[in-house]
Amino acid sequence: MMWGMSNSSFTVIETQNAPAPVGSYSQAVVVNGIVHVSGQIAINPSTGDLITESFDAEARQVMANVSAVIQAAGATMKDVYKVTIFLTDMARFAEFDAIYSEYLSDPFPARGVLGVASLPKGVAVEVMAEARLS
Secondary structure (H helix, E strand, O other): OOOOOEOOOOEEEOOOOOOOOOOOOOOEEEEOOEEEEEEEOOEOOOOOOEOOOOHHHHHHHHHHHHHHHHHHOOOOHHHEEEEEEEEOOHHHHHHHHHHHHHHOOOOOOEEEEEEOOOOHHHOOEEEEEEEEOO
16 A cells, blocks of 8 residues: 655655564655665564574565565566665575565566675565566
8 A cells, every 4th residue: 555655756655564664764665656665674564573484484575575565556566677685695596586586577677686794683685676657
């Protein structure tokens, strides 16, 4: 659900189907018909619990959160044209890519994958995305 918080530059997207921000940022903003999704980590939006019992569960929660924010903005995962992925262990790239491919399909969006030393709350993966509103 898109909430009506806006100014002349952008509209803020908020949904209870994705975790509330853990800092000073919005889940997403829409600027000129483009949805900019902030980095999503593996927090279960219903419980607020961090999902880290396995990399698989963590990656699936991250992608579910990204999808929820995209949908709240009025777009779908098919509207995603750019994704940025942060991994603390690049050896997990293939494992993440298999899960990612369950959420995004051909034609795939442009994508960057960055190996990083650490991420918020000690998670292993964070994902940002951009989508166009139809």
